[in-house]
Amino acid sequence: MTDDFLALVPADGTESMSDPYRRLESDLPVEWRGPLIGPGIENWVARSNGGRKIDLAGVPERLGLELAWMAYWQYRDGAEVMSYHINQLARMLAWVAQYGPTQLPSSWVDWPEEEFRRFFCRFREATTGRPAPASALRLIPSCLRYAQLALAARLHEGPWWMLDRWHPRCDPRIPLREREPLRGDGCIPGDAQIPWVRQAVKWVLGTLLESGAMTWSTLLTARMPALLRLDCWLRTLPDPAVVATDLGQASSLTAEFRRWDSVPANRVRSGRAPRTDRVAPVKVNTDLFAIAELMSFLVDHRQEALSVLGPTPWERLDPAQPAAWRDQAHRHMARPPVLDDGKYVDDHALAQITAYLPVLSASREELVPVSCQGRHDTLRGRDEPQVMRMLLLQILTGRRASEILRCDFDCLSPATDRAVQAAEGEQIARFCYAQSKIGKAPDTILVDAEVVAVIHEQQQWVRERFGGPTRYLFPKRKANADGHKAFPRGSYAEALLVFSDLAQITDSAGRPVQLSHTHRFRHTRLTRLAELGLPVHVLQRYAGHSSPEMSMHYIARRDEHAEQAFVATRKFKADGSLIAFTREDHDGLQLFNRADRFLPNGFCLLPPLQLCDKGNACLTCGVFVTDDSHTAALERQLAETSALIERTTSAFEARHGVPMPADNVWLAQRTAERDALLKLLAAMAAAPGRAVQGAGAPTAAGPVPVEIDTTRYRREPR
Template sequence: MLESLWAEMPDRFRTIDLESNALDTDDLTAFLTDPRGPGFRIRFGQLPADMDREMAWCCWRIAELGGRVPVGVLRSLIRWLAATVEDHPELSGSLMRAAPREWERSIAAAYARRNGSLPGRFWQENVGSTLRRCYEILWAAYDQRPWWRREVWDPTLDPRIPLRPHEPLGNHAVYFQQLEPLWLRIAIQWYFKVSLETGQLTWSTVAGPQRTALQVFADWIAGHDPVPPPWLREDPAGIRAFMLDFLSHVRGLITQSGPNKGKPLSPQRVNTLVTCLETFYAFMTDHRETAAQVLDEAGWLRLGPYHAMLWRHGEKGRRTRVVRERRQEVIDDTAFSQIMSNVHLLGEPIEGGGLGDEQIMRILMLVARTGRRISEIRMLDREPLLPLDRLCGSTGPADADGAFVAKLRYQQTKIEQAPDTVLVDAEIVAIIDEQRRWADQHLGPRWAQGVTPKYLFLGHNMNRNADKPFPPSRINQTLAVFARRLDVRDSAGRLVDFNRTHRFRHTKATSLLNAGVPLHVVQRYMGHVSPTMTMEYAETLAETHQREFLRYHKVTADGRDLPVDTRDLYDMLELDKRTDRILPNGWCLLPPRQACDKGNACLTCDKFATDASFLPELKTQQHHTLQLIDERRQAFAARTGQEMSPDNVWLAGRTQEHDALGRIIDTLEQTGHRTDSDGRAVRGAGVAARTDALAAEHDEERRP
């Protein structure tokens, strides 16, 4: 096998004594060296026969895959591999004679014997990472089994693994070594293989929830003595009891990372884990004859209908969307402005107080402006803009403020057949143009000659072929630091952890709904197939309105508590939105079927209610009323030579309104923004005279 690998190498690399002056100019970009140095030489011949060819082949293969070869680290690795083989002759012949961890321990021991101390951590990490990379490349080349039978699936090393054209986790490997027992591991690998090839699963799903869920089950059954067979138990009752035990086990697991670390798994997570297992067993039941033949395991033939449905309806818990205080997912205007006004710090040089990454700066700008998912922006094509078909006869400059000038095509990898374009303005086009220019200037020298970048935002390292998008881990880490540095707080004083970039998507959707954009338009803009998800943002909007409404005490014109439950009042007003009852300073509570005989005298009507949200309008109205009274009295005196008497009909009405406004404002300023502890609204100021008169009339009627 080594001979065939050696033969496929280009002549200039087919040597055990590689010198830089023998390589092409384009080849040299694959090697990490001191740019001020005269060149480099890598002497693979220090190693025993065959091992020297293996390491030379790995060096070429790293460069071919678009990686960068760390010359100094590789030299050190070759030197200490040779010293290790000298101490352990049984390891000579091939790098595959021992596992990477065994090589690392032996290399550290050889280093200590010759230097009197263990190597430093930095040295060990660099040499160890290069060793593991070479080992993985060789392992993939030597392993002639079908790709799905390999214990490690690495799409970067094996193009046979089915991937989508733009796979978010296409650079991630999936490891199966820890899956035990063996019958389960092989079955899971075959299940993943068939599901990937038929499109039932995507690589992101396999590398994420599916692999994790089945590992939980594997760890659980591996702890049984004896380990159960593929059919688990002999009878349906035994299988049911066995699966109920597993369900109890999953519900007792503790979250190991994230904000809920140390807490039990959420019902949503429990449902995901057990559903993945049930889906696997349903697949194996449906394909039991094929599985028994392909996997050479007759035990799969013993699966029956009771394996296809491991739990009864409702036992796994409901798979509901976590509508976790979605209002807290929306970034308010003040916090949003603070974030965007400081976004330049992401791109500023570190020595100047910034975080030194212009790509993350522009990624965040596009995420915030467009509401796209972070993966959709991170994986934009190099040329993501499409022309905008304009209406005939349209006028105005194409780059006018806020005008749409193009369509942005993004990678819709989450929802099949969902919209994948969105209208954008000239500012977004400028951000994209600047990113292209920056990439050509700063990353272009690292690319192989003649390479056309695949993505707009590109990874810095191991990307000579310019075919890897910007890594998500780096975005998360940088934005976490940025969020802590800004310490942005919302109106309630809560820290805005905008490093969870999905909050910008919530904010964009809610702002569109706030602006009155029709639901079906928001649905298409957000890339949703159905209005179900869009409605969640609409619910968030309604919830926000209701929360703001319930936040204040409600008062009438006499300054007393309104004897109506706040939520009932909110529902009533929402159900009865009529243009003839819209008031600038409060709400009209007159029933729909009754006619209003008050005209504009709302402030003297007991059907009037208001709260502190109208204070600015109420104070303005009070000032204007007093000003109107003064002007009218002055005009009356100038025309008649007499002062307007207090019993003047017009003056009495305006005075009553002014006094009502005073009582309303005093009451609201005393209660402030306080929320009722019992959930009831507070009645306000307005018609004390009428209320007292009604009470006196009622008492008069009750007298004998």
């Protein structure tokens, strides 16, 4: 259990009591037990709704105890105590208890919302002579929504997973990791309408969460939605039990579910319009894997399932059925695109983002002029300085949104002496982020002065607003009197969504950039580091991944970078001089894979699968390549060959009295070598800095002229 949520325990330290209402009474301090609540409570004026006292006079004892407990829960939770609305409810309960024609429910937990509305309407008409306004009917139940969920969890006698609604803020029994990225209003397994499906979903997911085999984030975002969609699909079948009882139809049922799950309208709540016109195959595969996981657990724990769930169709589940669901997913895995820059934010868009950031931090009364790339706007401020700094940190560090939102207040520490020396005077520090996705991955990176400045600015803002350090660097602004709650993920996304509509950020191709999709900045940061030549193992360490394959998944394969990398291969040599890269040079580069092709005065470009039949006559071979680095060797060989020819011909003439014939076998070979050396040196002198191929051959080899239509592939298709 984390410190984020209220854990109410009796004063004597005993948790188990036969009467759940005794637990509520033991939770409440004396000043909260009524009938008048307010006097003696610390900061009551600032923490309650208008500083009003809560009057529970005339309310039935148990319902009054529950109202007092829910008010106390709001106080301990850091939210504002809704004293005005609680007083209205107290007056209504007192009136119904005295004059009402029907009996009140025994608990708020057992009070359906529709029945509550009828009671409230009768009360308002009887006391004011006017019907209850619609705003009051909506506001009063919602103001106690979380407190009522906490009350249900506190009164519940069984395991937490037996409840129809799960919310870690309201139920401290739900197991969470230390840095669990929380989002939304929890989940509602009770939405599953088929009883045997609902009970299996609760038990299996609750057991996996308690055992540590599943995290709350995975349950909330992937497993629970998938299993609720399974329940929805089963209700379209004539006999839902066939999914567990008939192995012969397993393949056809999985294929039918894939088709149904691929329709966007089937993946949203009733009455809502789908956001897209297609469903990505990976999302359907996630649902198939979740269903297979549920079935595998029920098969592996068959006897325990029978004792917990009782007789259900799951008893007849065959071990081969989970494999059928997994196979359906494997057959439809999509291949990644060759070029994938859809998640990359280019410099054009980043320039606009940084230009419009002052709009986020400015107050709502301030008009902010913005000029960027020929655009001139004047926008009203959004009063979201935390959102601005969170977005900046994501852009500069490439961290996930949850890792920024839930990082600790004191998240900076000095870098090691080794790192400081390597930085050569640049200010660096070690940033500890809220790593929560991968347990074995590191949770620190080195950051520069710009990141340090943003964090220091945020720390100063927190001290001024909360009077001192809070647990998190980015605390929630409302319902957080003690500063122990992190900035909500939903509020962050909503603020960026509004900001996107105002700024109208576009990339260089004119496509809109939705800032609420903040994971794009992680892709962008890792892509840029990879394009700068960062080694894979260093990139993996910076990204906080457990494998290099995952890091490579984040690298956008951009056409622009591929072109730049190709052009860079011909820019400079080691000495900084310009390289003229030709086909011969490219062939020469392949020699580094074969040591037997290195020659004392050059290289042999003969393909590896071919054999040389020229012996040592490389100088006159058309695939012999040499360059300036072998000039000294070639000149020495020329001098030695010329001297050898002169000595040998002189000795021949002295012995035989006639000059050596030009067609002499030995003289013809040595003369050919000398002439080849002269041609090679002349060719190298004519093209300094370039490699030459076959210049000593009788017919010099060279590039083959090829006519290429360079405009053909750029024409518009007809």
